[in-house]
Amino acid sequence: xxxxxxxxxxxxxxxxxxxxxxxxxxxxxxxxxxxxxxxxxxxxxxxxxxxxxxxxxxxxxxxxxxxxxxxxxxxxxxxxxxxxxxxxxxxxxxxxxxxxxxxxxxxxxxxxxxxxxxxxxxxxxxxxxxxxxxxxxxxxxxxxxxxxxxxxxxxxxxxxxxxxxxxxxxxxxxxxxxxxxxxxxxxxxxxxxxxxxxxxxxxxxxxxxxxxxxxxxxxxxxxxxxxxxxxxxxxxxxxxxxxxxxxxxxxxxxxxxxxxxxxxxxxxxxxxxxxxxxxxxxxxxxxxxxxxxxxxxxxxxxxxxxxxxxxxxxxxxxxxxxxxxxxxx
Amino acid sequence: xxxxxxxxxxxxxxxxxxxxxxxxxxxxxxxxxxxxxxxxxxxxxxxxxxxxxxxxxxxxxxxxxxxxxxxxxxxxxxxxxxxxxxxxxxxxxxxxxxxxxxxxxxxxxxxxxxxxxxxxxxxxxxxxxxxxxxxxxxxxxxxxxxxxxxxxxxxxxxxxxxxxxxxxxxxxxxxxxxxxxxxxxxxxxxxxxxxxxxxxxxxxxxxxxxxxxxxxxxxxxxxxxxxxxxxxxxxxxxxxxxxxxxxxxxxxxxxxxxxxxxxxxxxxxxxxxxxxxxxxxxxxxxxxxxxxxxxxxxxxxxxxxxxxxxxxxxxxxxxxxxxxxxxxx
Numbered sequence: 001x002x003x004x005x006x007x008x009x010x011x012x013x014x015x016x017x018x019x020x021x022x023x024x025x026x027x028x029x030x031x032x033x034x035x036x037x038x039x040x041x042x043x044x045x046x047x048x049x050x051x052x053x054x055x056x057x058x059x060x061x062x063x064x065x066x067x068x069x070x071x072x073x074x075x076x077x078x079x080x081x082x083x084x085x086x087x088x089x090x091x092x093x094x095x096x097x098x099x100x101x102x103x104x105x106x107x108x109x110x111x112x113x114x115x116x117x118x119x120x121x122x123x124x125x126x127x128x129x130x131x132x133x134x135x136x137x138x139x140x141x142x143x144x145x146x147x148x149x150x151x152x153x154x155x156x157x158x159x160x161x162x163x164x165x166x167x168x169x170x171x172x173x174x175x176x177x178x179x180x181x182x183x184x185x186x187x188x189x190x191x192x193x194x195x196x197x198x199x200x201x202x203x204x205x206x207x208x209x210x211x212x213x214x215x216x217x218x219x220x221x222x223x224x225x226x227x228x229x230x231x232x233x234x235x236x237x238x239x240x241x242x243x244x245x246x247x248x249x250x251x252x253x254x255x256x257x258x259x260x261x262x263x264x265x266x267x268x269x270x271x272x273x274x275x276x277x278x279x280x281x282x283x284x285x286x287x288x289x290x291x292x293x294x295x296x297x298x299x300x301x302x303x304x305x306x307x308x309x310x311x312x313x314x315x316x317x318x319x320x321x322x323x324x325x326x327x328x329x
Numbered sequence: 330x331x332x333x334x335x336x337x338x339x340x341x342x343x344x345x346x347x348x349x350x351x352x353x354x355x356x357x358x359x360x361x362x363x364x365x366x367x368x369x370x371x372x373x374x375x376x377x378x379x380x381x382x383x384x385x386x387x388x389x390x391x392x393x394x395x396x397x398x399x400x401x402x403x404x405x406x407x408x409x410x411x412x413x414x415x416x417x418x419x420x421x422x423x424x425x426x427x428x429x430x431x432x433x434x435x436x437x438x439x440x441x442x443x444x445x446x447x448x449x450x451x452x453x454x455x456x457x458x459x460x461x462x463x464x465x466x467x468x469x470x471x472x473x474x475x476x477x478x479x480x481x482x483x484x485x486x487x488x489x490x491x492x493x494x495x496x497x498x499x500x501x502x503x504x505x506x507x508x509x510x511x512x513x514x515x516x517x518x519x520x521x522x523x524x525x526x527x528x529x530x531x532x533x534x535x536x537x538x539x540x541x542x543x544x545x546x547x548x549x550x551x552x553x554x555x556x557x558x559x560x561x562x563x564x565x566x567x568x569x570x571x572x573x574x575x576x577x578x579x580x581x582x583x584x585x586x587x588x589x590x591x592x593x594x595x596x597x598x599x600x601x602x603x604x605x606x607x608x609x610x611x612x613x614x615x616x617x618x619x620x621x622x623x624x625x626x627x628x629x630x631x632x633x634x635x636x637x638x639x640x641x642x643x644x645x646x647x648x649x650x651x652x653x654x655x656x657x658x
Contacts, residue, residue: 010587010608013514015524017374018587018608021350045346108646133646185342186651195344258339258347278607279339279347317437317462322515 002026002035004294005329006274008283010314012323019328020276020283024291027202029210029269031176035295037274041197044275046171047187047256048080048135050194052222053174053204055141057166059218063148064141067097074222075229076137080255082114082235083121083132090232091131094140098147105140106157107133107189114235135189137232142167142191157191159184164192174204188257198273201262205271209252209264223264226252239285239309246303251292259284265297282325285309290327331355331364333623334658335603337612339643341652348657349605349612353620354531358539358598360505362528364624366603370526373604375500376516376585377409377464379523381551382503382533384470386495388547392477393470396426403551404558405466409584411443411564412450412461419561420460423469427476434469435486436462436518443564464518466561471496471520486520488513493521503533517586527602530591534600538581538593552593555581568614568638575632580621588613594626611654614638619656 006022025040027033033040055077058064064074072090081087095101109128112118121128130136142163146153151162158164171194172179183195211219212227226233227249234241240253253263259276261284272291276283289310292298302310314323335351354369356362362369384406387393393403401419410416424430438457441447450457459465471492475482480491487493500523501508512524540548541556555562556578563570569582582592588605590613601620605612618639621627631639643652 012374012522012587013512013524015372015374015512015514017524018606020607043344045341045344106647108648110646183342183344185344186645186649188645188651190645190647190649193341195342195346258341277347278349278609278612280607280609283607316515316517316519317439318435318519319437320515320519322517 001033004035004037004291006037006287006290007328008276008286008325009328010282010323010325012314017323020278020280022274022276022283022287023198024272024274024287025198025202026295027199027206027271029206031203031206033199033202034270037291038277040199042275043197044195044260045183045185045258046194046196046201047258047260049201049254049256049260049262049273050171051078051080051138051254052208052226053170054138054167056170056218056222058141058145058148059222061145061149063145066148067144069094069097071225071229072232073137073141074225075232077141078222078226078254079137079233080113080134080240081137081232082238083112083117083128083134084114084235085120087117087137087232087235088131091136091140094137094144098144100143100153102130104143104153105130105133105136106191107135107139109133114237116236133189135191139189139191159192167192168194171204174207175200176203198275201273202271205262205264205273206269207271209266209271210269212266213269223252223266227266242305242309246306247298251297253288255284261288263288263292265292265295268295268297270295282312286311286325286327330362333364333366333620335366335616335619336657337605337615337654338657339611339652339654341643346652349607349609351603351605351612351616352527353601353603353616354527355620355624356528356531356535356600358535360532360535362531363599366620367606369528371604372526373524373589374512374514374587375523375525375530376587376589378530378583378585378589378591378602379500380407380409380467380583381537381555382499383467383496385499385547385551387470387474387477388551390474390478392474395477396473398423398426400554400558401561402466402470403554404561406470407551407555407583408466408562409442409463409569410466410561411567412441412446412457412463413443413564414449416446416466416561416564417460420465420469423466423473427473429472429482431459433472433482434459434462434465435520436464436468438462443566445565462518464520468518468520488521496521497523500533503536504529505532527604530602531600534591534593534602535598536600538595538600539598541595542598552581552595556595571634571638575635576627580626582617584613590617592617592621594621594624597624597626599624611641615640615654615656
């Protein structure tokens with residue numbers, strides 16, 4: 001098994017000031033753990049990285065097609081989007097299609113995650129709504145599943161609801177775990193989320209990557225939607241979107257909160273799961289990029305838009321560069 | 330040597346999601362390392378914890394008294410203040426006294442660090458000025474040193490200026506290091522700051538604590554100013570201020586950026602230096618409190634205002650409590 005060094009440091013005046021430990025698991029198309037950083041069995045929460053596997057039940061049920069939805073809806077359902085007008089419009093359209101409205105979403109409002117989304121909302125003089133929540137696409141898809149399956153819509157986000165039972169079954173199937181071995185908690189958006197070892201997260205993404213050339217129809221469609229609509233998966237200045245764009249969809253990444261990140265390297269059929277031990281997002285993006293470099297999944301010369309995420313200057317209140325956040329090696 | 334466990338975790342649904350490693354050194358009145366967490370010789374940056382030792386040269390020079398300044402100015406010079414009107418007024422008064430103005434401060438502006446300061450500034454419709462910078466008191470004192478010593482005022486913040494030469498000598502004397510062994514970098518506020526092993530930071534605070542009963546006049550005055558003016562050292566909702574208030578000045582703490590924190594336990598004559606390895610502030614305050622508990626420096630039943638900093642609930646976008654940040658044990 002290949003050992004990866006993915007730790008990230010923050011320096012000041014050339015001296016390391018802070019250190020982020022990074023764990024990772026890399027699983028190949030044969031379901032084998034082929035590379036690791038730190039502890040590849042680190043047990044943590046999957047957070048928003050689980051989204052593709054939470055929307056698959058709706059797609060597989062036929063409900064998605066009954067609504068005549070397409071790749072835009074599919075990409076947004078997998079997204080941690082930036083709350084930009086285009087994202088909000090699709091989420092609203094999804095709710096309209098099933099006769100529901102913003103207030104039916106169980107997620108709370110928050111400021112748009114993307115710089116452009118935040119600025120446009122500020123300029124409009126309006127306050128953030130639940131549609132701006134980065135998970136509003138996932139929630140709209142869950143409501144659509146309840147709608148098309150004829151289940152109650154109220155409480156769709158809670159453990160025990162049929163929508164969540166199906167999501168858990170999907171997560172179990174893709175990660176190779178028994179449902180009873182998956183930890184359950186409440187996510188930032190109020191919905192059930194899942195805890196497990198990194199290796200199993202990587203396994204699910206390896207299987208997803210594998211579908212790009214050879215796989216079940218629903219997963220293949222979902223991956224294609226993410227690959228061809230990077231803006232809808234994140235936003236105009238969001239890391240995942242830029243990574244998908246710059247690799248022309250060969251690499252599909254999905255951010256999670258608290259430093260967890262998963263990647264499907266479609267042309268190699270491998271999956272990667274990364275966790276910054278302390279949960280810091282500033283270490284997350286450089287660690288993902290370093291992992292992809294070590295796995296030969298990026299061009300030797302990193303495109304400038306990605307390079308900005310690999311090494312980030314630290315500036316002080318005077319605007320001087322006083323250090324940087326970068327891979328330790 | 331006593332081993333302390335100061336690591337902090339973030340949980341979700343009862344399962345650990347993220348883990349912050351914490352290093353610490355505890356030095357007693359005899360200059361000995363008596364307790365430690367992780368690596369007590371961890372090399373990192375002292376940041377704002379150095380402030381007391383950066384203002385001592387002015388106090389010892391007599392310049393401070395020539396200006397007829399008192400404990401308010403002294404406490405503010407040691408502060409990472411909250412940018413509240415009282416802080417800003419004292420910083421302005423200090424500049425007025427030496428015929429200077431806000432624009433002479435080398436620090437940049439930033440939003441006030443305290444909730445009250447930020448709200449009052451927002452309500453006033455004004456933008457943050459350099460006086461709101463949490464370090465404006467330190468900068469005003471440095472300018473006052475240049476003024477009273479007859480040195481140029483321009484460039485007072487840079488390596489090589491006499492003010493900074495005296496600060497480095499002071500830091501070397503109190504930490505027990507040779508000046509040449511201290512790393513130099515630029516702080517968030519643009520001024521020289523210092524890198525060294527945690528043990529030496531703890532040594533300086535042990536010596537400072539020791540002065541409360543038996544010590545040099547200038548340091549004793551400085552410590553008394555911090556003990557009797559906790560609001561000026563931080564602000565109305567700032568951790569250090571609350572800690573000093575709740576211990577009636579027996580414990581004097583000084584926050585630094587990137588997870589570094591120093592404490593003088595005055596009635597025991599000991600000093601503590603703590604570093605959250607990854608720099609996260611959310612782990613810093615609980616780690617300081619756990620260290621003080623393990624060193625018997627806090628009441629057995631923690632006052633509610635401090636307890637809020639020991640265990641902090643994590644809420645999601647719906648306002649539900651979904652986990653907590655707390656000591657690992």
